[in-house]
Amino acid sequence: MRKELLTIALLSAMALNQGCSTKKEEAKDEAKKLLSLIVVEPGHFHAALVQKSMYADVDSVVHVYASEGPDVKAYLDKVEKYNSRPEDPTHWKEEVYTGADFLDKMLAEKKGNVVVLAGNNQKKTDYIKKSVDAGLNVLADKPMAIDAAGFDKLKEAFTSAEKNKVLLYDIMTERYEITNALQRELASLPAIFGELQKGTPENPAVVKESVHHYFKYISGEPLVRPTWFFDVNQQGEGMVDVTTHLVDLVQWSAFPDVTLDYGKDIELLGAKRTATQLTPSQFKLVTKSETFPDFLKKDIKDTVLNVYSNGELSYKLKGVHAKVSVLWNFQAPEGTGDTHYSIMKGSKANLIVRQGKDQKYKPVLYIETTDKSKAYEDGVAAAFKAVQDKYPGVELKKIAAGWEITIPVKYDTGHESHFAQVANKYMEYLKAGKLPEWEVPNMIAKYYLTTTALKQAKDKK
Template sequence: MRKELLTVALLAAMVFNQGCNSKKEEAKEETKKPLSLIVVEPGHFHAALVQKSMYDDVDSVVHVYATEGPDVKAYLDKVEKYNSAPENPTHWKEEVYTGADFMDKMLAEKKGNVVVLAGNNQKKTDYIKRSVDAKLNVLADKPMAIDAAGFDKLKEAFESAKKNNVLLYDIMTERYEITNTLQRELAALPEIFGELQKGTPESPAVMKESVHHYFKYISGEPLVRPTWFFDVKQQGEGMVDVTTHLVDLVQWSAFPDVALDYQKDIELISAKRTATQLTPSQFKLVTKSETFPDFLKKDVKDTILNVYSNGEMNYKLKGVNAKVSVLWKFQAPEGTGDTHYSIMKGSKSNLVVRQGAEQKYKPVLYIETKDKSKAYEDAVAAAFKTVQDKHPGVELKKIAAGWEISIPAKYDTGHESHFAQVANKYMEYLKAGKLPEWEVPNMIAKYWLTTEALKRAK
């Protein structure tokens, strides 16, 4: 009897243990996330900003492949700072491989399924192509191509991504800045905006201007830029770098959800480039480097470094005249920062974003109109309700020129938060297994325009 009881107890224990083990396995399966990040050669602080937040579908273990040096160290330091933040700390676990063969090692091991690229742009297009060829999804910082040869390779990468059923996407953070979002939404309301005008090359219907600064604070600390950032052969000229955002906004807001064909829909009218000059002391302040490295000597004249970071282009998009321009300065005056100006001209009103002293260097959106009639005012108030339904708390504030859009502080989340918004949107697309139909042709159109404008300007 005792023997039988022991046998029954032993069998019960075995069944219980099996049950526990299977529950543990189930729990393990439940917590296994579908997406896993591979960060390759993170030379730009944007790589770390993608990891300022955690994501529901992304594994906390991140596999990093890079050459050893200050770039990867700066990236790891920022991620560690986010992990130890007093509020909303992240919990990334970084598994790092450093070596000259980092790319080959990454492709051989394939320890994740989403490659994040934000660094030296000279080889970025090649890294994109090799990653999608290996059937890996790619989320890349802009620009994805910095010259005509890069554009040709990028086109091949999109074809390869399609064939291999993976998604290649660039990080267009400016779409998530609230004034840009609202400008696009208002332009789609004919009761307020009317129709987008054609404009002329001298007076374009759509203009985007951006002023950036080399020395700035990121996550509360002075940004140290790598020395290669100032070499246009490695970073790319201003014409193909920041203008990527501006060209994207023109396409996205003027022709929302429309697939563009760069060979039919875009006509480049003119392009020009100029240099920003940096003294040795300014260069040292922003890079911590005592001297200009050899690869920059070609751009140094009378001890001054000339960086071709400024550019502007005039073009037609589906017959609409547009202009984008970018200017880099060394440092913004105290209490100010990067600035943005944007105008879209409609038959009933102009939608204008200003960010100057009057706006306390915060972007402010205006509806500027010549029609002061009661009927038009009523039509604007009625149409604006669709915007308020989508963005509760946003209000119209009457001014002499028309209206200022009053936006609650909760929508001003700051540039750094937009990286998580882009990443979350990309993850939605990964879950769906496809990008919106217009995204790939419009990325191709964008990079054709920027690289073609550079060719023209030179």
């Protein structure tokens, strides 16, 4: 009996020692990881979407610094849901500090090396500048600047980032939507597209339009937006918010990998802004707030909230006429959602993305042409093989106007998955120690255009 007890004790000690060793090894593995996230004042659901996936080179411990309130709670709740989901759960460990001095404490402690910013845009540019000044990399949700003063500070931040050898990058998820990516690929193939046309102010060569909705579902649940989201002084007007994505896509697809100089390559031709109206009941549905807060009183007329979330700008980019516009409605009709329209006009064909009723509200890419010759069709088929090599399974489907691009379901990963794709690309750049040469000047050009357009539109009033 005594011998059996000794054996059991010995086995227990061995198991305990093995368990301790395993935990020590796991801790060592985490310590070896190159990157550690610091999430600052997460007020937008995009902050949580960055953590919908795990990353091989990122420590599972995330350091969160925020003011106490519903915004940080909503972020933590979403991350916890990702951690506890039955399929492919994440395993983030959130170490949270809340207090009025959250930013100063973060900068003093520097417990990680990548700051993630997605929230109230009023102070975001300041947070960006202070983070890169402290030698921290920054991955920021759009927009990184919402007015002319913010643009000037953002330029200073990029200068500081270069000096401190850190990378400042914004989250351009729309580059990873498959029809946008394929439109860019096709525009680079002269046999299919020809040359990008110059267009005119009345008939631009590149047009991108998007319609968004305040009330929507994210990760299967109704999205609750913070009340400040509806204050243009905190969120930014439509001209400088979602239009950031559209301006980025114009640059990225029309002039891929080309470094732009905003002083020479951009000419703003016109800009206008309009408001979306929300009733008190609509505001309550999307914010869960019983009343309009005081900071929105300036935008209320006859009990209705007017949010300047819609914007349109017309401009020339390296001589090419372009137009982008964004419209916000309260809620999409049942069975529909946010929509996107895009056209690039070439000398041989137009590349068009439609997302309406005929497309069942899913984006579909078309090649439309007036050239019905066999020589052109053979040229399209031959050139398209380069696209198929890069995106296996993508096919051409002949239609009266040209071709529809049929895309396998595996590429339709959804908007939420694009945040992980952006993050993975950013981590590649961090490991390389640099961004592509064109990225920083083109980010500067993008924010110059949006903030200048806003100033021009407001000056008209």
